[in-house]
Amino acid sequence: xxxxxxxxxxxxxxxxxxxxxxxxxxxxxxxxxxxxxxxxxxxxxxxxxxxxxxxxxxxxxxxxxxxxxxxxxxxxxxxxxxxxxxxxxxxxxxxxxxxxxxxxxxxxxxxxxxxxxxxxxxxxxxxxxxxxxxxxxxxxxxxxxxxxxxxxxxxxxxxxxxxxxxxxxxxxxxxxxxxxxxxxxxxxxxxxxxxxxxxxxxxxxxxxxxxxxxxxxxxxxxxxxxxxxxxxxxxxxxxxxxxxxxxxxxxxxxxxxxxxxxxxxxxxxxxxxxxxxxxxxxxxxxxxxxxxxxxxxxxxxxxxxxxxxxxxxxxxxxxxxxxxxxxxxxxxxxxxxxxxxxxxxxxxxxxxxxxxxxxxxxxxxxxxxxxxxxxxxxxxxxxxxxxxxxxxxxxxxxxxxxxxxxxxxxxxxxxxxx
Amino acid sequence: xxxxxxxxxxxxxxxxxxxxxxxxxxxxxxxxxxxxxxxxxxxxxxxxxxxxxxxxxxxxxxxxxxxxxxxxxxxxxxxxxxxxxxxxxxxxxxxxxxxxxxxxxxxxxxxxxxxxxxxxxxxxxxxxxxxxxxxxxxxxxxxxxxxxxxxxxxxxxxxxxxxxxxxxxxxxxxxxxxxxxxxxxxxxxxxxxxxxxxxxxxxxxxxxxxxxx
Amino acid sequence: xxxxxxxxxxxxxxxxxxxxxxxxxxxxxxxxxxxxxxxxxxxxxxxxxxxxxxxxxxxxxxxxxxxxxxxxxxxxxxxxxxxxxxxxxxxxxxxxxxxxxxxxxxxxxxxxxxxxxxxxxxxxxxxxxxxxxxxxxxxxxxxx
Numbered sequence: 001x002x003x004x005x006x007x008x009x010x011x012x013x014x015x016x017x018x019x020x021x022x023x024x025x026x027x028x029x030x031x032x033x034x035x036x037x038x039x040x041x042x043x044x045x046x047x048x049x050x051x052x053x054x055x056x057x058x059x060x061x062x063x064x065x066x067x068x069x070x071x072x073x074x075x076x077x078x079x080x081x082x083x084x085x086x087x088x089x090x091x092x093x094x095x096x097x098x099x100x101x102x103x104x105x106x107x108x109x110x111x112x113x114x115x116x117x118x119x120x121x122x123x124x125x126x127x128x129x130x131x132x133x134x135x136x137x138x139x140x141x142x143x144x145x146x147x148x149x150x151x152x153x154x155x156x157x158x159x160x161x162x163x164x165x166x167x168x169x170x171x172x173x174x175x176x177x178x179x180x181x182x183x184x185x186x187x188x189x190x191x192x193x194x195x196x197x198x199x200x201x202x203x204x205x206x207x208x209x210x211x212x213x214x215x216x217x218x219x220x221x222x223x224x225x226x227x228x229x230x231x232x233x234x235x236x237x238x239x240x241x242x243x244x245x246x247x248x249x250x251x252x253x254x255x256x257x258x259x260x261x262x263x264x265x266x267x268x269x270x271x272x273x274x275x276x277x278x279x280x281x282x283x284x285x286x287x288x289x290x291x292x293x294x295x296x297x298x299x300x301x302x303x304x305x306x307x308x309x310x311x312x313x314x315x316x317x318x319x320x321x322x323x324x325x326x327x328x329x330x331x332x333x334x335x336x337x338x339x340x341x342x343x344x345x346x347x348x349x350x351x352x353x354x355x356x357x358x359x360x361x362x363x364x365x366x367x368x369x370x371x372x373x374x375x376x377x378x379x380x381x382x383x384x385x386x387x388x389x390x391x392x393x394x395x396x397x398x399x400x401x402x403x404x405x406x407x408x409x410x411x412x413x414x415x416x417x418x
Numbered sequence: 419x420x421x422x423x424x425x426x427x428x429x430x431x432x433x434x435x436x437x438x439x440x441x442x443x444x445x446x447x448x449x450x451x452x453x454x455x456x457x458x459x460x461x462x463x464x465x466x467x468x469x470x471x472x473x474x475x476x477x478x479x480x481x482x483x484x485x486x487x488x489x490x491x492x493x494x495x496x497x498x499x500x501x502x503x504x505x506x507x508x509x510x511x512x513x514x515x516x517x518x519x520x521x522x523x524x525x526x527x528x529x530x531x532x533x534x535x536x537x538x539x540x541x542x543x544x545x546x547x548x549x550x551x552x553x554x555x556x557x558x559x560x561x562x563x564x565x566x567x568x569x570x571x572x573x574x575x576x577x578x579x580x581x582x583x584x585x586x587x588x589x590x591x592x593x594x595x596x597x598x599x600x601x602x603x604x605x606x607x608x609x610x611x612x613x614x615x616x617x618x619x620x621x622x623x624x625x626x627x628x629x630x631x
Numbered sequence: 632x633x634x635x636x637x638x639x640x641x642x643x644x645x646x647x648x649x650x651x652x653x654x655x656x657x658x659x660x661x662x663x664x665x666x667x668x669x670x671x672x673x674x675x676x677x678x679x680x681x682x683x684x685x686x687x688x689x690x691x692x693x694x695x696x697x698x699x700x701x702x703x704x705x706x707x708x709x710x711x712x713x714x715x716x717x718x719x720x721x722x723x724x725x726x727x728x729x730x731x732x733x734x735x736x737x738x739x740x741x742x743x744x745x746x747x748x749x750x751x752x753x754x755x756x757x758x759x760x761x762x763x764x765x766x767x768x769x770x771x772x773x774x775x
Contacts (some may be wrong), residue, residue, distance in 0.1 A: 085745060086742070086743060086745075087743070088704045088705055088706065088742070088743040088747070089704075089705065089706055089743070089747050090743075090745065090747075091745040091746060091747055091748055093745075094745045094746070125745070126686075126687075126688040127741075127743075127744040127745055127754065128745065129757040130757045130758060130759060156647075157651070158686075158688075159647060159650075159651065159686035159687070159688045159689050160686045160687030160688030160689070160741075161591070161685065161686050161687060162742065162743075173647065174644075174647075175643055175644065176642075176643035176644055176645065176646030176647055176682065177643065177682060178588065178591070178681060178682055178685040179685065179686070180685075183461075183462075183463040183480055183483045183484075185484075185485065235747065235748065236748075237706040237747035237748055237750060238705075238706055238709055238747075239709065243706075243747065243748040243749075243750070244748045245748070271705075301705060301706055301747070303709075307709070312705065315704065315705045315708055316705065319704055319705075319742055319743070321592060321593065322592065322742060323592070323742060324591070324592040324593065325591055325592065325685075326569070326588075326590070326591045326592040326593065326594070326595035327462075327464055328463070328464055328465075328466050329464070329465055329466050329467075329506050329509055329510060329568075329569075330466055330505075330506060330509065332569070332592060332593055332595065333509035333510065333512060333513060333545075333593065334509060335592070335593070336513070336545045336546075336592075336593040337509065337512060337543040337544065337545055339546070340543075340544050340545050340546050343546070353542065357542060357543060360501075360505055361505065361509075361543075363501075363502070363505075364501075364502045364505040364506060364509075366477070367469070367477050367478045367498070367502050368466045368469045368477070368478050368502050368506060369466070369477075370463055370464070370466070370480070375477055584675050584677075584678070585675065585677055586677060587675075587677040587678050587680065587681035588681050589677075589680055589681045589684045589685075590684045590685070591684070591685045598677055598680055598681060598684075599677055600676050600677055600680070601662045601665065601676060601677075601680050602680060602684075
């Protein structure tokens with residue numbers, strides 16, 4: 001299956017600094033249709049019928065989310081575009097924001113109409129500070145065209161925290177607090193930013209909206225699998241000859257993405273879904289990419305046969321430990337203990353109980369952490385133990401051998417000293 | 419608000435809609451352990467020892483913050499719950515560097531008691547650098563020994579609920595989180611007086627009344 | 632959640648932007664600055680300290696004029712980010728976490744900066760540099 005560029009359709013085809021080029025490509029047709037010919041309820045219906053689900057990783061049905069916020073009674077409703085992609089191996093939002101800011105803004109404009117929000121924020125990660133000014137200029141151009149009479153859009157820049165990509169932490173961050181996850185319920189669509197109904201959508205999710213409105217729900221839902229509609233944008237990196245952003249119809253295979261498009265040849269494993277994504281061994285490369293199988297935010301990192309699985313999982317854990325917000329016990333303490341174990345395994349200093357300890361910790365973190373990030377933090381550990389258990393077992397055996405050997409050498413040298 | 423039917427540990431109960439699972443359980447004589455919970459304050463769901471098994475839920479849920487709803491089937495002490503609670507308590511003890519063995523207050527330590535209830539044995543886990551902070555004796559009303567702190571944040575919340583106080587916050591993040599006063603400095607007596615609320619709520623010996631010699 | 636009064640809410644809402652403005656003006660967030668922000672926002676110093684120390688991009692200590700942030704995460708690590716870090720160390724004579732004696736450069740290792748397609752990558756202040764090699768590093772640093 002070749003690439004199917006819908007979300008990325010205007011990237012490279014329009015000038016991100018000039019709204020006229022975007023309008024020339026049919027830009028804002030979706031918005032004008034939504035504004036002039038559809039009632040807010042109809043917009044929500046179209047999105048519901050399209051089957052669009054959240055592209056940030058969780059995959060919650062977008063139309064349902066909108067409906068809940070639309071029906072919530074409140075003086076003020078907020079719309080937040082989550083541009084805080086911090087997942088390691090994800091850069092699709094950077095690509096989209098750099099090449100097609102107008103597409104995103106159009107999506108936000110339509111979402112604002114649908115849910116009745118008057119204030120929208122684009123939460124931009126601090127690492128993408130260089131995109132802040134261009135984005136603000138694009139918003140100003142849209143405003144000049146008169147498309148923002150119903151909505152104010154502000155860019156809110158983060159300050160360096162991965163957890164702020166989690167929606168409750170993101171809202172805390174906008175509220176001027178530490179960006180820590182909140183328990184739910186209440187869900188943001190009922191009680192979100194400043195206690196008001198709030199919709200938080202990923203950049204890619206919102207990019208789909210103008211196309212759905214312009215071309216109809218049926219056009220959209222004809223693409224993909226039973227439960228995953230439309231296309232998905234993937235960020236591919238690691239051991240490939242052509243790293244970059246690719247858009248494929250949902251239900252395409254991992255093989256098409258990493259081998260046919262990105263040029264991977266030698267594949268030991270692929271991590272799909274980012275830092276706490278699934279680790280797929282090379283022999284399962286035909287796996288289909290969809291919410292039903294594995295997807296996450298579409299971060300895909302390829303590892304060749306020279307890569308060490310324990311190194312990979314250790315680097316994963318280093319990141320998660322560094323970025324854990326520290327609010328709940330399982331994630332705060334669990335990532336630290338896992339890092340200690342993985343660090344020892346990496347340095348061939350494993351101990352007999354290490355695999356059991358990792359599995360116990362992984363289970364506890366998955367079942368008891370406060371937010372999705374903590375719950376998923378152990379996924380790479382569990383996956384690698386499932387598919388590459390022999391590497392862990394070998395490493396522990398090597399460690400035990402080395403220790404006993406070195407122990408003998410050490411006692412010999414001590415005897416020598418005497 | 420009306421009533422809802424829930425099943426907790428096999429008991430069919432009718433409870434008021436809107437109460438939490440913890441409140442429903444307590445009202446019916448079912449005990450669920452807590453560390454960060456403060457009665458009548460907005461829950462935070464931080465410590466996770468109150469997690470329970472809710473049928474049809476992918477994860478365990480925090481009982482202190484999850485409201486009951488019609489038809490919930492809940493297990494507060496299933497093998498899964500017990501195993502998870504044990505690991506959580508184990509994790510709290512891992513980075514803990516208090517001299518609890520010599521502590522005369524140890525029998526009042528909620529963490530200590532939980533560890534014995536859940537039969538947490540010899541420490542299994544390690545961290546590269548355990549949390550260690552020198553004990554602070556500078557304040558005449560509160561002695562702080564943050565090496566024993568499990569970051570439940572009860573002190574932060576009770577202090578914030580006293581008008582004109584709010585002198586404690588959580589600083590840093592992740593494993594390096596720490597309860598801080600001011601610019602991460604000693605608790606000054608001009609600001610902190612003798613109300614003793616934080617000492618009352620501290621589940622470990624991290625905050626205590628100074629020993630009068 | 633609903634307990635907060637509106638005045639606290641408004642002071643809070645401005646907190647991150649205010650800290651960022653101060654950071655831009657002063658280069659770091661000192662105690663004096665946080666005291667000023669506390670006075671203006673009505674929030675206690677401990678709260679502001681708690682928020683500031685949570686975020687990786689709000690430094691408390693002064694940094695160089697140009698802050699080099701090299702990504703240490705997996706995709707960059709796999710493309711030999713270590714050699715790039717080594718190149719910078721050699722060129723500037725500083726290790727991660729240090730600042731050159733003339734106060735011009737600071738070196739930091741950071742988490743994913745979202746440039747894995749151009750790994751290894753780094754930011755100098757807000758400018759993104761990708762596909763780095765130890766040779767290119769020398770040229771880039773000379774341009775500053």
